[in-house]
Amino acid sequence: AQRVTQPEKLLSVFKGAPVELKCNYSYSGSPELFWYVQYSRQRLQLLLRHISRESIKGFTADLNKGETSFHLKKPFAQEEDSAMYYCALQTGANNLFFGTGTRLTVIP
C-alpha cells in the first residue's frame, strides 16, 4: 500500500536560513510526487512536481528513489514562505495521497 510520511509537524527557521522539509514515501510502483502548499487564508495549491524538475519560489525537490525521499529545499527562507506544506504521491489510479503536512514558520 502507498504511504507518505512527513516526520515533522512543525518546523521553524530564521529568515535567510536554509530550509528542508522532509518527505518519505512507500509505493511499489513508479512514484509521481508533488508538493502542495497552503498559505494563510488561501486554498491548498500545487507548488511543484518532481517530473518537472523545476524551481518554484526558490524551492526545489529531488526524487531520490534509493532513499524513497522527496525533500523540499530552499537555500534562503523568506517570511512569505510560512505556510503548511504537504507532500503528495500519485498512484497509477489518478488519486493523490497526502502526508500529514509540515507547518513551516519563518522567523523574522
Added chain:
Amino acid sequence: DAGVIQSPRHEVTEMGQEVTLRCKPISGHDYLFWYRQTMMRGLELLIYFNNNVPIDDSGMPEDRFSAKMPNASFSTLKIQPSEPRDSAVYFCASSPATRLNTGELFFGEGSRLTVL
C-alpha cells in the same frame, strides 16, 4: 471562475445529528475528490468520482459516511449519525483529466465541522 465552492464553511452540530457538506466543482472538471484534514492524520482521501461515478471509496471511514454526485456540478458528503471524532476540515477538490495526469487538484476552501 470562483473555483471549487464548498458549503457550509463552518458547521457546529451535536453528536448524533446528520451533517451534509456540499461541493460545486469547477465547470468542465470531470474528477471530484473529497478529503478530510486533521492534525493527527493530515489530508486523507475519502472518495473520488470520475464523470459522476464513484471510483474509489476505500477511504470512507465507515458506513456513517456516504457521498453522492448526482450531476457534474454538485456533490454531497453526508455523515449520519455524526460523532465528535468526525470533527475535521473537509475539502473538496476537482480537476480535469489533463491536469490530474500531472498531479494538479483544485481545492475548495474547506468546510470546518465541529461535532459536540
